[in-house]
Structure formats: C-alpha cells, structure tokens
Amino acid sequence: MKAPVIVGIDGSARSLRALDWAVEEARLLGAPLRLVHASRLLAWDGALTEEARTALKAERTGWLERAAERARRRRPGCRVETELPAEDPVQALVKAGENASLIVVGARGSGGFEGLLLGSVGLFVASRATCPIMVVPESAPDPEQAPGHIVLGVDKGRSAEHAIGWAFAEADRRGAALIALHAIGTGYGSPRQRVGEQMHLAEALAGWTSRYPDLTVERRPVEGKAAAALVAASQDAALVVVGARRRHGLPGGMALGRVNHAVLHHSRCPVVVVPAS
Numbered sequence: 001m002k003a004p005v006i007v008g009i010d011g012s013a014r015s016l017r018a019l020d021w022a023v024e025e026a027r028l029l030g031a032p033l034r035l036v037h038a039s040r041l042l043a044w045d046g047a048l049t050e051e052a053r054t055a056l057k058a059e060r061t062g063w064l065e066r067a068a069e070r071a072r073r074r075r076p077g078c079r080v081e082t083e084l085p086a087e088d089p090v091q092a093l094v095k096a097g098e099n100a101s102l103i104v105v106g107a108r109g110s111g112g113f114e115g116l117l118l119g120s121v122g123l124f125v126a127s128r129a130t131c132p133i134m135v136v137p138e139s140a141p142d143p144e145q146a147p148g149h150i151v152l153g154v155d156k157g158r159s160a161e162h163a164i165g166w167a168f169a170e171a172d173r174r175g176a177a178l179i180a181l182h183a184i185g186t187g188y189g190s191p192r193q194r195v196g197e198q199m200h201l202a203e204a205l206a207g208w209t210s211r212y213p214d215l216t217v218e219r220r221p222v223e224g225k226a227a228a229a230l231v232a233a234s235q236d237a238a239l240v241v242v243g244a245r246r247r248h249g250l251p252g253g254m255a256l257g258r259v260n261h262a263v264l265h266h267s268r269c270p271v272v273v274v275p276a277s
C-alpha cells in the first residue's frame with residue numbers, strides 16, 4: 001500500500017485549508033489520508049480532572065470526525081484514518097511522517113496546538129521531518145483552482161537533487177508546467193557569467209528532463225536574491241518546491257536556511273520542503 005499523506009488538524013480554518021490540499025495530494029499519489037491531532041493535555045498526568053480530560057478528548061475527536069467527513073465529501077471513496085495521540089503535536093507529526101509520502105500542515109500553529117506560541121507548526125515540523133512537508137498558507141487558493149505550474153527553487157547544493165526529483169514527479173502527476181528558478185544574485189552582468197549560470201541550471205535538470213520528456217520545463221535564471229524571487233513567483237504558482245540539507249551533528253534535523261525560512265513565512269501558495277536523504 002502507498003504510504004499515507006499525513007495532515008495536522010487543530011480545529012482551525014487554517015488546518016481545514018491544509019486538509020483540502022492533503023486530500024488533493026492523496027488523490028494524485030493514490031495514497032490513503034491520515035488525520036492527526038495531538039495534544040499533551042490528553043495525557044493522563046493529573047493536570048486535568050478526569051471530567052475535563054474526557055470533555056477535551058470528545059472535542060478533539062469531533063474535530064477529527066468533521067475533518068474526515070470533509071475529506072470524504074471532497075474525494076468520495078478516499079480512505080481516511082484518524083489519530084489522536086496524547087503528545088506534543090510536532091513530535092506526533094514528525095513520527096507519523098517517518099512512514100509517510102507527505103506531511104501537510106497549515107502555515108501557523110497558534111490554533112489548537114498548545115505550546116507553540118513561538119512559531120508555526122509548519123516551521124518546526126519542516127526542520128525535523130524525514131519526508132517532504134507541505135506548508136499551506138491562509139492565502140493559498142482552493143487546490144482545484146490552483147494555477148497550472150509549479151515553481152522549483154534550484155540552488156548549487158546537494159539538497160537540490162531531492163527537491164528537483166520531487167518537483168518533476170509532482171508536475172507530471174498534476175499535468176502542470178515546471179518553472180525551474182535559479183537566483184544568480186546581483187552583479188552578474190557579463191554575458192559570460194550569465195551563460196555559465198544558464199549552463200549550471202541546464203546541467204542540474206538534464207537527467208530529469210530526459211526522464212520526463214513530455215513535461216514542459218522553463219529554465220529561469222533570475223537576477224537578485226533567491227528568497228525574493230521565490231516569494232514573487234509564488235504569487236501565481238500552484239506550489240513552490242525547495243530542498244533542505246541535513247544539519248551536521250543533528251540526526252534527522254534539517255537546516256532550512258534563510259531562504260527557506262523567508263519562503264515559508266511569505267509565500268502566497270503552498271510550499272513543499274523536500275529533505276535530503
């Protein structure tokens with residue numbers, strides 16, 4: 001069976017928008033959908049009375065049940081599972097992602113996910129996940145109304161290969177065009193320097209374009225900073241796809257870097273972070 005698509009549910013409108021995108025990704029992948037809500041308050045540790053804990057569990061179970069019904073309405077026949085672990089939500093999602101095709105979360109974590117007031121669930125999970133993670137901002141359109149192309153950020157690091165492979169496969173699944181964007185900074189005015197950057201981009205994509213010969217691919221070197229270029233491109237894209245490398249000395253941890261942080265915070269469309277293996 002295909003590894004599931006995991007989506008974090010917290011009872012907010014943001015998590016329902018993430019759910020809609022997760023349903024679409026599960027359809028494209030032919031994978032089941034697993035809805036996860038986690039809360040440390042559900043643990044039996046004496047912090048709540050039994051009556052309060054029972055009421056809390058009923059509330060959170062209701063969130064999951066309503067979300068599952070929404071998923072089935074969007075995709076009749078979709079196989080939907082639910083999980084309600086009594087643990088930290090980031091840990092629960094990262095754990096679920098160890099055997100998943102994709103994790104999908106809303107852009108901010110200040111809804112029902114307790115204890116994450118310093119940042120979004122997406123940012124925390126993206127720095128720890130071992131599978132690709134999609135972070136869906138509030139500004140994202142309904143997936144059925146998404147534009148017909150995907151933007152891929154291509155850098156010169158080793159993390160790019162995994163992101164390139166994922167983006168090509170996703171564009172093929174969607175029947176979408178792919179824009180491979182490579183920011184070349186400023187001061188690259190000479191024709192020789194520009195040709196060199198274009199050759200680098202062509203070489204990075206060469207194996208993948210031959211593997212997907214029918215895919216429309218635009219190689220787009222742009223002058224300026226990568227973060228600004230990707231955020232600008234997100235205005236009319238279905239997805240922005242970026243890579244992340246492993247952080248030295250921290251097993252499972254990813255170094256998102258300034259570019260990925262900026263894109264995760266400011267993109268107008270969903271962002272997929274693909275970790276290097």
